[in-house]
Amino acid sequence: MADYNYNVFWQETYKQIKNFFSADDRDHEFTLWFEKISYVSSTEDSITLSVPSAFFKDQLNQRGYAEIIQEKFTELLGTSLSINFIIEARPQTSEKKNTEKTETKETSFVKKVVVEEKRQHPNLRSDYSFETFVPGEDNSFAYNAAVAISKNPGRAYNPVLIYGGVGLGKTHLMQAIGNAAYEDEDKKVIYITAEDFTNEFMLSLRNNSMTQFKNKYRSADTLLIDDIHFFQNKEGTQEELFHTFKALYETYKQIVFTCDRPVSELKNLSDRLRSRFESGLNVDLQPPNYETRLAILEKKTQQRGIHIPKEVLDLIARNISTNVRDLEASLTKLIAYAELVNKDISLEVAQQQLRDVFGAPRQANITIETIQKVVCEYFAVSITDIKSKKRTRNFVQPRQVAMYIARELTEFSTTEIGVEFGGRDHSTVMHACDKISEKITLDSSMESMINSLVRNIKDYKK
Numbered sequence: 188m189a190d191y192n193y194n195v196f197w198q199e200t201y202k203q204i205k206n207f208f209s210a211d212d213r214d215h216e217f218t219l220w221f222e223k224i225s226y227v228s229s230t231e232d233s234i235t236l237s238v239p240s241a242f243f244k245d246q247l248n249q250r251g252y253a254e255i256i257q258e259k260f261t262e263l264l265g266t267s268l269s270i271n272f273i274i275e276a277r278p279q280t281s282e283k284k285n286t287e288k289t290e291t292k293e294t295s296f297v298k299k300v301v302v303e304e305k306r307q308h309p310n311l312r313s314d315y316s317f318e319t320f321v322p323g324e325d326n327s328f329a330y331n332a333a334v335a336i337s338k339n340p341g342r343a344y345n346p347v348l349i350y351g352g353v354g355l356g357k358t359h360l361m362q363a364i365g366n367a368a369y370e371d372e373d374k375k376v377i378y379i380t381a382e383d384f385t386n387e388f389m390l391s392l393r394n395n396s397m398t399q400f401k402n403k404y405r406s407a408d409t410l411l412i413d414d415i416h417f418f419q420n421k422e423g424t425q426e427e428l429f430h431t432f433k434a435l436y437e438t439y440k441q442i443v444f445t446c447d448r449p450v451s452e453l454k455n456l457s458d459r460l461r462s463r464f465e466s467g468l469n470v471d472l473q474p475p476n477y478e479t480r481l482a483i484l485e486k487k488t489q490q491r492g493i494h495i496p497k498e499v500l501d502l503i504a505r506n507i508s509t510n511v512r513d514l515e516a517s518l519t520k521l522i523a524y525a526e527l528v529n530k531d532i533s534l535e536v537a538q539q540q541l542r543d544v545f546g547a548p549r550q551a552n553i554t555i556e557t558i559q560k561v562v563c564e565y566f567a568v569s570i571t572d573i574k575s576k577k578r579t580r581n582f583v584q585p586r587q588v589a590m591y592i593a594r595e596l597t598e599f600s601t602t603e604i605g606v607e608f609g610g611r612d613h614s615t616v617m618h619a620c621d622k623i624s625e626k627i628t629l630d631s632s633m634e635s636m637i638n639s640l641v642r643n644i645k646d647y648k649k
């Protein structure tokens with residue numbers, strides 16, 4: 188078997204990507220995310236790179252950097268290679284570095300930390316701070332509560348549960364509490380995902396190291412557990428968590444949890460743990476409104492030291508309303524593109540580049556006819572049937588769903604929509620929309636069905 192070594196390609200990829208970054212970003216963003224990647228090995232059609240943690244790996248994906256690496260490789264090599272990232276915690280100094288200027292890098296990073304007089308917690312992201320979080324109107328309570336907790340841990344509110352959908356800032360806010368609490372040198376702050384907590388628990392069971400496990404978590408001054416929905420069905424871990432919780436709570440140690448839904452919606456959770464979760468402050472994070480979305484985009488560009496015209500930020504803020512992660516992803520995509528082709532980010536460039544991300548803009552491309560087609564196909568009924576007066580159940584539901592989606596995705600009024608559904612009255616459309624909204628809140632499968640229909644409708648043109 189031939190020996191493959193794509194290290195030289197990796198070195199070149201690395202160098203070229205580095206040049207994409209503006210001088211300012213090279214010091215921060217690039218240093219942070221690329222300098223810790225190391226070459227490991229190659230096979231004919233794959234290359235393995237190591238990164239220091241699972242978090243790091245996720246970030247490379249989320250930030251679009253894994254994709255950029257992949258693209259650059261393909262370009263240099265002329266053929267597509269699969270890239271594997273393995274996690275390898277390793278000491279900073281003894282390993283081969285991607286740059287000979289290791290020292291400069293380390294000192295410049297340290298210098299920054301020293302200037303700010305902050306210690307860096309090993310498991311918390313330094314950029315997840317209160318300063319970089321834009322609270323917005325709906326989330327100012329969650330934000331203020333988090334600030335209050337960090338000022339008076341264990342006393343202000345305890346425990347605290349931050350819940351909400353993906354990409355709305357739960358982890359960011361939780362880590363901001365952790366970062367602030369960690370400024371006190373005497374305090375032990377532990378941040379862990381529920382998944383890692385579970386794995387560690389099971390490992391210590393296997394290794395007979397339960398005492399160490401217990402000691403570790405019970406000695407925390409602030410314990411942050413992310414994504415507790417993961418504890419559903421994990422009875423043993425729940426039991427252990429309950430005792431950890433109790434020990435910390437009774438000694439006024441701060442406990443913070445995040446969850447992707449309200450506790451009442453968690454299934455297969457012991458009653459006593461459920462009541463513990465619910466016993467403190469439960470705050471939810473809402474999707475940001477337009478003004479907040481714009482403010483977040485402004486903050487993110489500022490942080491990256493990049494100038495993007497206001498009209499472009501406005502375009503993104505108007506079109507991406509799902510969550511902050513999607514908002515950031517669009518921004519990253521745009522910046523990466525602009526740097527790759529060395530172009531300014533004009534409105535035209537943005538519109539063209541983000542077309543896929545935005546999907547079809549409202550009213551312009553989505554017609555009621557398209558909605559009817561996709562919905563009818565899904566339910567296997569005919570358009571004639573949903574336009575007819577027939578009131579049997581197998582026609583009523585598709586009709587209502589289609590009306591609801593029409594209301595959500597187009598600018599048509601209920602009167603106009605009614606006309607397209609066999610000349611129905613606007614109140615019928617309103618009733619349908621209410622009915623479906625209600626079902627969505629009661630039944631998550633309804634929500635996912637609607638979401639998937641919406642995706643199909645948006646994709647319909649392509």
Ligand code: ADP
Pocket residue numbers: 319320321322323351352353354355356357358359360483486511512515
């Ligand atoms: P979650 O844990 O709720 O899924 P994250 O905390 O991971 O969401 O947030 C996703 C991304 O969005 C992160 O990069 C985070 O910094 C950013 N983000 C979320 N909410 C805000 C906000 N209000 N202000 C600034 N950035 C935010």
Ligand code: MG
Pocket residue numbers: 357358359413414
């Ligand atoms: Mg999270």
